[in-house]
Amino acid sequence: MKTNVGNTDRLFRLVLGVVIIALGVVFQSWWGAIGIIPLLTATMRWCPAYLPFGISTCKTPKV
Template sequence: MKCNIGKTDKIIRVILGACIIAVGVYYQSWWGAVGVIPLLTAAIGWCPAYVPFGISSCQTKK
C-alpha cells in the first residue's frame, strides 16, 4: 500500500470523521459508526477509493 493521502486530506478526514461520530452520538444512531472510515483511512494514509481512479493527494518529491 503506497501512501495516497496528503497532509491536508488527512486533516479534512479526521475533522469529518469526528463530526460524523459526534452527530451519531448526539442522535443516538449507529450511523455515527460510519465516521470511523475517514478516521481509519487518515490513520493509515491510504484510501482504497482513490486507487481505481489513480488519485493521490500526496506531494511528490522533486
C-alpha cells in the same frame, strides 16, 4: 501499501470522522459508526477508493 492521502486530506478526514461520530452520538444513531471509515483512512494514510482512479493527494517529490 503506498500512501495516497496527503496532509490536508488527512486533516480533513480526521475532522470529518470526529464530526460524524459526534453527530451519531448526539442523535443516538448508528450512522455515527460510519465516521470510523474516514478516521481509519486518515490514520493509515491510504484510501482504497483512490486506487481505481489513480488519485493521490500526497505531494510529489521535487526533481
